[in-house]
Amino acid sequence: MNFAKELGEAIGKAATILSPDVVHALEAARDREAGPARVQLEAILENVKIARDGKVPICQDTGTITFFVRLGTRFPHLAALVGALPGAAREATKAVPLRPNTVHPFTGKNPGDNTGRYIPAVTWEMVEGDGAEVHVLPKGGGSENCSILKMLPPGVGLKGIKEAVVEHVVSCGGLPCPPTVIGVGVGGGADLALKLGKMALLRPLGKRHPEPEVAALEAELEELVNASGVGPMGLGGKTTVLAVHAEYAHRHPASLPLGIAVQCWAHRRATVRIGANGTMEVA
Amino acid sequence: MDRVLTTPIAEKDARALNAGDVVYVSGTMFTARDEAHRMMLERGSPLPVEGLALFHCGPVAQKVGAGWEILAAGPTTSARMELFEADFLRRFKTRVIVGKGGMGEKTLAALGEVGAVYTHFTGGAGALAAKAVKRVSAVHWLEELGMPEAVWVMEVERFGPLVVAMDSHGKSLYKDLSVIVGKNMETIRARIKGGK
16 A cells, blocks of 8 residues: 555645635635735635646645544554655655755754654544544644643633633734634643644634534634734734634643644645545545 | 836835835835845845835745746745844835835834835735746845845736835834724723623
8 A cells, every 4th residue: 555645645735725615714704804904815815726726835835744643443554554644745845846844953954855853743543443534734834833832720711711812812913824723722731732722723614613612612712803803914804813613621620721723824734534445535 | 996016116106105005016026034134234235126126035936947937935024124124225225115914113214214115915825926926037145045035036017916014104004903903902801801
């Protein structure tokens, strides 16, 4: 089994074709904006079209390649899949091409193929079944620099979580290239809260968390952040976020970790489903 | 009607622009990031730039034959150039700055003194920008500074849309907006406190 080629194509698809749910959210935002905010969204949508038609990257920052794998515990091709992930990054770097974005933090050396120590970053989640679902999330630097962790005192409760999210996203202004998608991770621990925030970004826009309490928090946070007036690119307007998604894990009684993962308007992602017989489907 | 500024842009044309206007640039544009600003101030400009458009950008360029092609050219965060920009404007008199995220008080004052504007190009729209670049006419200091920091001189046609975000009359959309956002935040905080 060689999965590198198809997975590489999925990275290329993510870099050049914005998924329909994100395009739809951007179009809806354009339709409710006026003035400079509308000009920004029109430029974004034109850029999305040029990239799709010309098969060129949507943004010059093609990001750090990140995989999230939902792995069936009976999936029979695990060794092939593990080996294919860095290979896919190399394939896509040449084929698209992608900007070589992996730099050694101490020597400054760049291998030039978007791989390196622990990169592409991979998160494995074991689930029941015999297939594998591979999510690709190439993440740009400008928005990632706005992602943070807050260890809140549990006494601040849900209000404290809301306040921290709104204050942070608004304080970022135009830096993460809004309108952004925000992934909020609550509980678990310091590392897990941030991971949950990032995993929340994988859910298609327009789809709420299945639990009503979490879904209500998402809707309220969207409404509150958008009431700030920061707007597209921080030039003012009604749309600062396209969506807020939340995920949670149970927490320690003494801790209330809050991870905020910030994603730019170019919310690039793709999904590959691999069957037990090795068939691949790119979504 | 879209307003197109053609280089060389005259001081009076730059002074006629107001924050909130949407414009396009045709003609000659050159890139300069942190290092290029420093070098131009130390050594002088490698080309005459009065009246041209200055682009805060590190493009992705590809060598094609003897020349270059720009593949993606979105703006970088302009705030980093605040260190240099006021001196740069006084000395080189570029009339239109293209970047993202806005600049500070020193630059705003220099825009007024010199007669120039700061414009915002959509962050991330690298493909749209590259489409407006018709030709790379020169690249300076490529060896010394590398691809992102070099001075790329590009002939552009209807580069934009550019939102005039800081004008020569002391008005800055960013400054005005921060007052509005500050007020909105007071309401939002009260709503969270009063909620469930």
